[in-house]
Amino acid sequence: MKKSLRIQFAGLCLVLLAVVSCEHDLPRYAAFSDYDFSGLDENAGSWEPILLSTTDHIEIGAPDDAESDAYQEELDELKSEIENLSSGQRKAAEYWTNNPILRWNEIALELAAKYNLIPGPNPDGTYTLPNPATPDGPPAFPFAHPAYTSRALAYLSVAQYDGLLTAWNYKYSYNRLAPYHYDNTIPSLYAQTSLPAYPSDGAVIAVVSRDILTAMFPLEKDYLAARAEEHLNSLRWSGANVQSDIVAGSYIGTEVTKVTMARAANDGMKKAQCPKPVSDSIKASAFARLGWQWENLEVPVRPVGLAPLFCRVQMWNVPNVEDVRPGPPPAPGSAEFQVAAKELQDIQNNMTEGRRKIANWWQDGLGTYTPPGHWNRFAKEFMIKYRQNPVRSARTFAYMNMAIMDAGIACWDAKYFYHYPRPIQAIPGFKTILGTPNFPSYTSGHSTFSAAASEVLGYVFPAEAEQCEAWALEAAESRIYGGIHWRFDSEVGIQQGKDVASYTLERMQSDGADND
Amino acid sequence: MNSPVQIRLVHQCDILKTLINTYMKSSTKSIFFTLALLCGAYIAQAQTPSDAMMMRQRESCFALTYERGSFDEYWEGKLLRTNETIADVSRTVVMPMVAIGILDKLNFYIAVPYVKTESTEPNGGKLRGAKGFQDLNLALKYEIMNKELGKGKLAVLAAGGFATPITNYLSDYRPYSIGNGTNEWSLRGIVQYKLDMGLYARIAGAHLFRGQTKAERDYYYNNGSYYTPWMDVPSAWEYNGVIGMWFLDNTLKLEASYYSLKSTSGDDIRFYNAAQPTNKVNFDQVGVSVQYYIKPVKGLGVLAYYNQVIEGRNMPKLAAFGFGGTYQFKI
Numbered sequence: 056m057k058k059s060l061r062i063q064f065a066g067l068c069l070v071l072l073a074v075v076s077c078e079h080d081l082p083r084y085a086a087f088s089d090y091d092f093s094g095l096d097e098n099a100g101s102w103e104p105i106l107l108s109t110t111d112h113i114e115i116g117a118p119d120d121a122e123s124d125a126y127q128e129e130l131d132e133l134k135s136e137i138e139n140l141s142s143g144q145r146k147a148a149e150y151w152t153n154n155p156i157l158r159w160n161e162i163a164l165e166l167a168a169k170y171n172l173i174p175g176p177n178p179d180g181t182y183t184l185p186n187p188a189t190p191d192g193p194p195a196f197p198f199a200h201p202a203y204t205s206r207a208l209a210y211l212s213v214a215q216y217d218g219l220l221t222a223w224n225y226k227y228s229y230n231r232l233a234p235y236h237y238d239n240t241i242p243s244l245y246a247q248t249s250l251p252a253y254p255s256d257g258a259v260i261a262v263v264s265r266d267i268l269t270a271m272f273p274l275e276k277d278y279l280a281a282r283a284e285e286h287l288n289s290l291r292w293s294g295a296n297v298q299s300d301i302v303a304g305s306y307i308g309t310e311v312t313k314v315t316m317a318r319a320a321n322d323g324m325k326k327a328q329c330p331k332p333v334s335d336s337i338k339a340s341a342f343a344r345l346g347w348q349w350e351n352l353e354v355p356v357r358p359v360g361l362a363p364l365f366c367r368v369q370m371w372n373v374p375n376v377e378d379v380r381p382g383p384p385p386a387p388g389s390a391e392f393q394v395a396a397k398e399l400q401d402i403q404n405n406m407t408e409g410r411r412k413i414a415n416w417w418q419d420g421l422g423t424y425t426p427p428g429h430w431n432r433f434a435k436e437f438m439i440k441y442r443q444n445p446v447r448s449a450r451t452f453a454y455m456n457m458a459i460m461d462a463g464i465a466c467w468d469a470k471y472f473y474h475y476p477r478p479i480q481a482i483p484g485f486k487t488i489l490g491t492p493n494f495p496s497y498t499s500g501h502s503t504f505s506a507a508a509s510e511v512l513g514y515v516f517p518a519e520a521e522q523c524e525a526w527a528l529e530a531a532e533s534r535i536y537g538g539i540h541w542r543f544d545s546e547v548g549i550q551q552g553k554d555v556a557s558y559t560l561e562r563m564q565s566d567g568a569d570n571d
Numbered sequence: 572m573n574s575p576v577q578i579r580l581v582h583q584c585d586i587l588k589t590l591i592n593t594y595m596k597s598s599t600k601s602i603f604f605t606l607a608l609l610c611g612a613y614i615a616q617a618q619t620p621s622d623a624m625m626m627r628q629r630e631s632c633f634a635l636t637y638e639r640g641s642f643d644e645y646w647e648g649k650l651l652r653t654n655e656t657i658a659d660v661s662r663t664v665v666m667p668m669v670a671i672g673i674l675d676k677l678n679f680y681i682a683v684p685y686v687k688t689e690s691t692e693p694n695g696g697k698l699r700g701a702k703g704f705q706d707l708n709l710a711l712k713y714e715i716m717n718k719e720l721g722k723g724k725l726a727v728l729a730a731g732g733f734a735t736p737i738t739n740y741l742s743d744y745r746p747y748s749i750g751n752g753t754n755e756w757s758l759r760g761i762v763q764y765k766l767d768m769g770l771y772a773r774i775a776g777a778h779l780f781r782g783q784t785k786a787e788r789d790y791y792y793n794n795g796s797y798y799t800p801w802m803d804v805p806s807a808w809e810y811n812g813v814i815g816m817w818f819l820d821n822t823l824k825l826e827a828s829y830y831s832l833k834s835t836s837g838d839d840i841r842f843y844n845a846a847q848p849t850n851k852v853n854f855d856q857v858g859v860s861v862q863y864y865i866k867p868v869k870g871l872g873v874l875a876y877y878n879q880v881i882e883g884r885n886m887p888k889l890a891a892f893g894f895g896g897t898y899q900f901k902i
Contacts, residue, residue, distance in 0.1 A: 078782060078783055078801075078803075079783055079799065079801040080799070081797055081799050081801060081802075081803065082797070082798045082799055083795055083796055083797060083798070084796065084798065085798070161796065164796065165792070165795060165796040168790075168792040168796060169792060172841055172842050172843065172844055173843060174843070175654075175842060175843030176655075193842075194842070352695060352697065353655070353656065353695040353696075354655035354656070354658070354693065354694065354695035355655065355695075403699065406699075408739060411741065411787065412787045415741070415743070415786070415787035415788055416787055416788055416789075418788060419788075421844055421845070422791075422792055422841060422844050422845070423788070423790060423791070423792065424790060424796075428790075429790070432790070432798075479697040485697065486697050486698060486699040487697060487698060487699060488698070488699050488744075489698075490656075490696060490698060491696075491697060538699075
């Protein structure tokens with residue numbers, strides 16, 4: 056008996072080992088390595104920048120000639136550094152790849168998820184708002200809600216893009232190639248390229264990303280500095296650049312950040328989270344005009360909804376937010392409203408696993424990278440699939456994130472202009488499977504963000520347009536399944552997102568990039 | 572002296588009670604009661620008879636218990652707090668269990684809890700609760716030793732358990748999720764010393780090997796980004812100490828227990844944010860229980876218990892009351 060027991064226990068241990076070894080990988084970032092770019096976009100220096108007046112607005116002098124002693128000395132230093140690489144340094148260079156804009160986008164999404172925490176109530180029932188003047192808090196600054204995150208991503212992407220357009224302009228003006236073209240004993244960790252190396256596009260990305268993200272997430276200054284330092288070093292460790300390439304690229308990064316942050320400092324975001332008297336007057340105005348108003352139902356009640364004046368933040372490509380404001384939603388109690396209310400009750404009372412999954416798949420709520428982050432992730436995956444080079448990737452991110460931020464501004468305008476109640480407010484006893492956000496219902500943020508992003512991605516990746524549209528519609532539907540939006544919030548939100556994107560695409564189609 | 576029948580009966584009921592206790596503990600282990608994963612382990616633990624006897628071959632016991640727990644405070648990391656979004660959360664567990672004596676020294680257990688969770692009104696979140704059958708819990712327990720020592724008996728036992736979800740409940744829906752949504756293997760050692768006069772003490776230790784659970788989203792934050800629906804549910808060490816006493820000719824048993832669970836990894840619940848299955852859940856709990864075997868009705872017993880979590884991390888401060896019945900029969 057004792058023997059058989061031992062056998063049983065041994066068997067159990069074996070099964071345990073099998074179970075442990077069968078566990079799924081838990082990836083922390085996209086699994087891709089360097090890749091051959093689908094094209095080099097030699098003419099990108101002639102494309103129209105977003106904020107810079109021209110791609111030679113930031114001046115970069117000519118580099119030392121490849122034959123010069125100074126450059127030869129740089130090559131020698133590089134060779135010796137690469138010969139002594141540690142395995143950790145090699146791994147770092149492999150991680151950053153030859154399209155590091157994707158890594159910085161991942162870092163941005165991670166910070167969004169880290170800071171997407173809503174302030175909780177104080178013991179006396181009041182709420183304290185995050186304050187950029189005292190970012191340590193509590194609560195820590197920022198609260199990276201979807202509107203905040205859309206803006207952070209837009210400025211990051213626009214600055215990266217303008218910086219890379221500038222870099223491309225000088226790359227093909229000066230035509231100094233990568234080190235391994237001049238010394239074939241220098242190894243290249245990445246796919247070899249004829250893209251000129253001076254100024255370093257990687258350095259532009261590292262410096263811009265570090266500095267924009269530090270402005271958006273000030274408590275991450277040291278973390279971002281460390282990531283950027285590793286990235287800048289990786290540019291040499293990979294054999295892609297000598298130090299003078301990096302210095303020139305870093306200068307572009309610093310300068311383009313100044314231009315970008317000058318816009319950000321005065322775009323109206325500081326006033327988006329308005330004080331209670333302003334919020335109350337917005338609500339009273341809606342009630343006087345419409346006869347209804349949204350109420351926060353949390354305990355204790357939040358005195359002000361999320362970012363009532365985000366609607367006044369400067370848009371990128373839509374002249375006036377009223378240009379994309381939809382008509383009013385059905386009045387509560389109306390026949391159309393009753394249909395929408397009954398649908399929500401039916402869905403919650405007969406929740407299916409399929410609907411639950413869709414609601415959760417798109418939830419992108421507190422503690423996550425938000426819907427703008429979700430679409431950035433899709434964009435990143437397409438860039439890898441279609442092997443976009445850094446400047447193409449930057450363009451995709453820049454236009455998509457401008458569209459997403461504009462969609463957010465437009466959506467928030469509708470939300471506070473129409474001040475429409477959420478289902479839990481308008482349907483007595485209604486319960487949901489998703490948490491109801493702290494802002495009015497009409498239109499749905501998920502829907503406007505997603506439709507706008509989908510339109511831009513569909514334009515850049517036509518073969519994916521159908522998939523993107525299906526995703527956007529599913530994202531819109533997910534909010535109905537979650538019990539936190541009316542069907543008309545989602546349907547009108549989708550249309551609003553498309554309307555916003557039409558302005559983005561109009562600019563995108565005439566920036567010169569698609570004439571090549 | 573106890574008659575063998577009485578002893579067996581007592582012992583089975585004890586098993587049941589312990590099982591229930593363990594259930595409750597397990598339920599409390601995650602911020603909102605992810606109880607039953609541990610069930611297998613608990614069953615094993617629960618079997619430990621007060622006198623360290625096993626159910627004999629071809630004997631069986633059916634048990635049905637009802638438990639109601641609730642909390643209005645929880646530890647966010649190490650900070651004990653309230654949260655009006657969820658207000659007072661209740662958890663009801665109905666659990667049928669069958670125990671079978673395969674051999675005199677080898678017993679088998681199977682249990683399937685039904686769990687229901689919800690917030691009381693009013694609450695600020697207006698979120699739906701959850702309900703459903705949770706995990707299938709299986710366990711084997713083996714009596715390694717049981718011999719006279721001084722004025723009592725020393726028993727040593729070992730048990731292995733396995734639990735696996737039997738419905739597609741969502742583990743990533745705290746505080747309402749009804750379980751951890753992952754497989755769990757457990758290995759447990761039990762030592763008990765019982766004086767002939769009825770007083771006994773028992774200690775047990777176990778390791779709970781937990782796998783991964785699948786969320787319905789493919790991105791989450793756990794001190795950094797994770798691009799996958801799979802979440803690691805932390806494994807844990809579990810410790811249990813019991814002191815009990817038999818009265819009324821071995822028909823009434825009173826017991827006081829201490830239970831502790833320590834996760835070996837995991838992250839903390841973030842500020843004012845929902846818990847998730849990756850959290851490092853620790854807690855200490857004390858409890859009391861009473862069992863009574865109804866002499867006139869052969870094979871029937873009743874039990875009741877109360878447990879209170881007294882210290883924790885990423886864990887509700889749960890208090891739970893349970894009661895149930897057991898019926899023993901030959902197969």
